[in-house]
Amino acid sequence: MTVSAFPAHPSPPPADVPPVGHGLADDAHPDAAVAKAMYRALLLTRRVDERAVALYREGAIIGGCYTGIGNEATSVGMAWPMAQDDVLVPTQRDLGAHLVRGHGPLEVLRQYMKRDTSQTRGRDSGLHLGREGGNIVGMVSHLGHMLGVATGVALAERQLGRPTAVVTTIGDGATSLGDFHEALNFAAVQRLPVVFVIVNNQYAYSTPPSLQYAVPKLADRGAAYGMPGHLVDGTDVLAVVHRVREALDRGRAGDGPTLLECATMRMRGHSEHDDFRYVPASLIEAWQPWDPVTRMKGYLRARHDETVASLSELEAAVAEEIDAAEAQAKAEPTPVPNSAKEGVFRRWHPEWTVPADQLGGWSE
Ligand SMILES: Cc1ncc(C[n+]2csc(CCOP(=O)(O)OP(=O)(O)O)c2C)c(N)n1
Ligand SMILES: [Mg+2]
Numbered sequence: 551m552t553v554s555a556f557p558a559h560p561s562p563p564p565a566d567v568p569p570v571g572h573g574l575a576d577d578a579h580p581d582a583a584v585a586k587a588m589y590r591a592l593l594l595t596r597r598v599d600e601r602a603v604a605l606y607r608e609g610a611i612i613g614g615c616y617t618g619i620g621n622e623a624t625s626v627g628m629a630w631p632m633a634q635d636d637v638l639v640p641t642q643r644d645l646g647a648h649l650v651r652g653h654g655p656l657e658v659l660r661q662y663m664k665r666d667t668s669q670t671r672g673r674d675s676g677l678h679l680g681r682e683g684g685n686i687v688g689m690v691s692h693l694g695h696m697l698g699v700a701t702g703v704a705l706a707e708r709q710l711g712r713p714t715a716v717v718t719t720i721g722d723g724a725t726s727l728g729d730f731h732e733a734l735n736f737a738a739v740q741r742l743p744v745v746f747v748i749v750n751n752q753y754a755y756s757t758p759p760s761l762q763y764a765v766p767k768l769a770d771r772g773a774a775y776g777m778p779g780h781l782v783d784g785t786d787v788l789a790v791v792h793r794v795r796e797a798l799d800r801g802r803a804g805d806g807p808t809l810l811e812c813a814t815m816r817m818r819g820h821s822e823h824d825d826f827r828y829v830p831a832s833l834i835e836a837w838q839p840w841d842p843v844t845r846m847k848g849y850l851r852a853r854h855d856e857t858v859a860s861l862s863e864l865e866a867a868v869a870e871e872i873d874a875a876e877a878q879a880k881a882e883p884t885p886v887p888n889s890a891k892e893g894v895f896r897r898w899h900p901e902w903t904v905p906a907d908q909l910g911g912w913s914e
Contacts, residue, residue, distance in 0.1 A: 561752045561759055562836035563813070570849040571788035578792050582854040586864070588626065588787055589846045594868050595622045595646035596843050598655050601872050602662055606822045610880070611662045613675045618643035620785070620817035621751060623842035626650055627790025628717050628747050628812075631798060637685045637707070639700035639718035641693075642677050643749065643816075647717075651684035655875035665882040671893060672885040694720065694729030697746070701733045704742040715743040715801045717794065723754020725768055734809065738775040743801025745794055746809045749784065751816035756828045772809035784812030785840040788849075815840070 571579055580588065599617040606615035618625055625646030629638060632651075640647050648658065657669065661679055664672035669679050669688075680688030687703065689696050700718035707714035720730060725748055737744045748768050752759060765771060772779020778800075783789045790812060797808035815837035819826035850856040888903050 561815075562833055563815075563840050565836075567839045567845070568786075569852065570786050570845050572786070574788060574792055579788065579853070582850075582856075585846075585850055585854055586856065588630065588791075589843075589850055589861075590864055590868065591626045591630075591646060591650055592622045592787060592843045592846050593865065594649055594655070594871070595626060597868050597872055598649070598658055599645060601655075601659070601876060603818075603822055605659070605662065605876070611675075612664065615662070615822035616642045616676055616820070617818055617822070618645050620815045620837065620842070621749060622646050623787040623846070624719075624747065624749055624784040624790055624812040624814055627784075627787045628719065628745070628794050630787075630791045631795035632717055633715070633798075635685065635712070635714055636798070637687060637700075637703050637714055637716045639687045639689070639696050639703065639716060640677065641689055641696065641719050641721065641724075641749075642691075643721075643751070644719055645677060647719075648677060648679065648681070648684075648686065651686050652681055653679065653684065653686075655872050656878055659872075659875050659879040660882065663879050664884060665879055666885040666889070667879075667882045671889070673890070673893075693724035694727035696720075697729050697733035698736075700744055700746075701737045701740075701742060704737065704744045705740060708742065713802055715745065715798045717745045717747065717798075719747045719749050721754055722748060722750040722752070722759060722768065723757055723762055725771070726762060734771075734775045734777070734807070737807040738777050741804060741806035743798070743804075744807040745797040745801065746807060747794070748809070748811045749814060750811050751814045752833070753816050753820070753826075753829065755820045755824075756826075767811060769809060769811035775807075775809070777807050777809055779809040779811065782810050782812045784814035785837075785842040785845060787842060787846055814842075 599619050602611060602615055602617060605611045621643050625644040629647035629650035632638065638647055638651055660668035661670065664675065666672055678688055680686050687699060697718060697720060700716045704716045734746060750768060754762060767781050769779035769781040780793055782793045793810050797810065800808055817834060847861060
């Protein structure tokens with residue numbers, strides 16, 4: 551099957567933007583209901599990210615605010631074809647995958663706003679969230695470290711006799727770390743069902759691809775480990791779903807891991823404190839027509855005759871869901887200082903409690 555080709559080093563991308571799903575066989579195209587559900591997931595991801603930016607600007611999010619704007623088709627697309635029992639090992643820009651695997655805007659905004667009700671009880675930020683029911687392994691910040699975890703999960707699951715496949719992501723920059731080599735090599739030698747998704751968003755903080763790697767494309771590295779490597783249009787949700795599904799099938803059939811390089815663009819700074827003036831404005835402009843959400847909207851209109859009214863209705867429902875989540879998260883308490891060590895040590899000693907007069911202005 552021919553799948554839409556994307557040239558190596560797609561920075562800037564081609565001027566001609568093909569329709570979503572271009573080159574895929576008819577049976578790889580979803581029906582209208584599924585296509586609309588995918589669009590909703592993309593839109594929800596975009597709108598939660600946009601809300602996070604607004605909350606950061608009003609001071610409601612303290613610390614980093616990392617978005618995946620431009621990356622929605624990759625994050626939604628990688629999670630979409632996973633089975634319920636498969637395991638996701640994501641990184642900081644994979645909001646769409648969290649939303650597909652069961653986290654809602656409320657869990658995400660609570661975490662961003664460091665509420666006591668959040669999964670980490672205000673102790674951690676960003677997408678450092680796990681989910682038992684959705685089989686999401688919570689990430690640590692140390693780039694590359696989660697690849698070994700993903701490979702280990704796949705090995706453990708096989709030893710337990712389960713058909714679990716694992717999907718994990720890594721940025722273009724983090725592929726330069728030694729962990730990348732170790733995890734891919736081990737997974738290939740053991741023929742583990744792991745899908746390694748490189749989210750090539752053209753920058754690692756301020757470092758562009760030309761200063762990061764010397765191969766024409768990162769997908770080429772698959773051959774070095776004895777696994778297929780494919781460059782995928784990471785702004786086309788159907789192309790991502792197709793390649794991930796194929797890789798999951800391959801893994802489950804016992805044929806080992808796959809390396810996918812999803813080409814996207816980081817449309818904002820590394821984090822919201824970063825004005826990304828080192829990114830040429832022309833590059834952002836060139837990627838604009840490749841917007842994953844707009845492209846999928848065009849697909850719905852062209853292929854499934856979705857009306858403007860029905861899509862506006864969906865847009866309003868998404869906004870309402872996020873408004874409600876924001877209002878609820880804001881109404882929830884932040885953690886009290888004396889709870890800081892709870893959940894850190896197995897046993898709690900009363901003498902660890904700081905006397906009220908030594909709280910330095912913080913109240914209980
Ligand atoms: C081992 C390690 N080194 C450095 C950092 C700091 N850091 C966090 S994100 C980042 C850039 C990562 O770029 P990339 O892998 O392309 O992912 P992206 O941020 O573009 O999604 C850096 C240097 C870190 N978290 N871990
Ligand atoms: Mg990057």
